[in-house]
Amino acid sequence: MQMNVASEQVPNPFSWYRKMRREHPVVYDEQADVWHVFSYEDVMRILADHATFHKVLIPPEVQNTINPILSSVLQADPHNHRRLHNIVMQAFSPQVLTTLEPRISEIIDGLLEQVIVTGEMDVTNDLAYPLPVSVIADLLGIPAELHGSFKDWCDTIKREPTIETTNPKFQKMGEYFRQVLNDRRLHPQDDLVSALVAAEINGQRLSEDELLGFCVVLLASGTNSSTGLIGNAIFCFDEQPEVMDILRAEPELMSGAIEEVLRYRAPIQALRRTTKKEVVLGKQHISVQQDVVAWIGSANHDEAQFPDPENFDIRRRPNRHLAFAHSIHLCVGAPLARLVAKKTLNSILKRLSDIRRRRDIPAVPVRSAWVSGLKTLPITFKVSP
Structure with a gap:
């Protein structure tokens, strides 16, 4: 079967997801040489079964051109990835996030x-974009005079799918973070880099390449997750304006x-894995070393898991969505993205009223089958008394 995934996906994939779950829940795309998986049960298995499905984000043909500081994080095997994940999560503890709240409010x-x-x-x-950039700059201890360069690095990462060692902007970024790491070892401060340098589990600490890799990944995933979540929230609220009134009355x-x-609108709609051994999914036999795309966006709308999935229900319980993946590959920036979104949306609803999306200037979606987000989202509003 051949599929033009991108054209089906943008901007409203829900009917396509529903059709694929019913007619082709696991299907081979001959043109792309990849298997597509759409049901909640199968997507959950792909994300959780690390013995069968391997996380490969860097194609073998370009691995030699990729900065090793990035590959050390993205290509970690399950054992090492769990170690990295556990150490990094110490830096996103509730205590650390609580200390960030006043600064996040100030930026908003x-x-x-x-x-x-x-x-x-x-x-x-x-x-939605400048906010997480500023928050992550503060998290990493970037001084105010370098915020312009930091934003430029984030813009470059956002535009380029691979991080090549020959790119001078990435070289400067790597050089800067190496200097920061050396400084924090000698002079610890109250920031994320110092916390990461000091964090250890069973006497093990992150290597310098792992630390550098994490900083780069945080720039990419942290900004994209928060930006997509905030923009998608306003878009969803605009589709059902009564939700904003409910949230003003019941901010809890x-x-x-x-x-x-x-x-409903996960910022990341799909993740790619590669099979480490033969497996059966949805009655389909998939051989070893086959690429598999797990459609998170479809899983999150699976009728078998979510009653009335096309209904946007802010009181939905339970809500075991897969927007931030699952298991050891759960997005490390998820707690920060949730905190930034919560404070931003509460501030918007408190300070602004009569919020409406401008119909004369279209909201421009990100043209990607893998990402659900908006390049532009023009709105009008009134200032609340």
């Missing part, structure tokens, strides 16, 4: 102040609303 207020007098803004470019429902956004 500053960004809103720049647009609030105009009565309109582009949610993506005025708020915001955490559940964010989980429903993650289910």
Whole structure:
């Protein structure tokens, strides 16, 4: 079977997902030489069964051109990945995140102040993207005078699918972080890099390449997750404006609303794995060393797992979505993305009213089958009294 996945996916994939779950829950794409998997049960298995499905993000033909600091994190085997994950998660503990809240609020207020007098803004470019960039810069201890260069690095990572050693911007970024690591070893500070340098489990600490790799991955995944989540939330709220009134009246429902956004419009719609051994999925026999695409977006709309999945329900319980993957490959930036989104959306609903998406200026989706997000999301609003 041949599929033009990208054209089916953008911008509203739900009917295509439903059709594939019913007619071809596990299907081989001859043109792309890849298996596509759509049901919740099978996608969950792919994400959880590390003995059968290997996380391969860097194609073999380009591995020699990839910066080794990145491959050390992305290509870690399950044992080492678990060690990396556990160490890194120490830096995203509830205690650490609590200390970030005042600064996150300060950044949000500053960004809103720049647009609030105009009565309109582009949610993506005025708020959802610059916010996590600034937060992660602070997390990594980047001084204010280097925030411009830091944003440039983030923009470059966002544009380029691979991180090549020959790219001068990545070389400068690597050189800068090596200097930061050396400084934090000698002079620890109250920032994420110092926490990562000091973190250990059973006497083991991250190597310098692992630390550098994590910094790069955090720039890429941290900004994309938070940006996509905030933009998709406003888009979902615009589709059902009564949700904003409910959340203003009952702000304690915001955490559940964010989980429903993650289910309904997950920022990352699919992940790729490679089989380490022969496996049967959905009555299909898949041989070893076959690429498999696990469609998270489809799994999150599977009727077998979520009653009335096309209904956006901020009170949905339970909500075992797979937006941040699963098991040892659970996104390490998930707690930060949730915190940033919660504080941002609460601030928007508190300070702004009559929020409406501009129909005369289309919201521009990210043209990707793998990502659900918006390059632009123009809205109008009034300032709340």
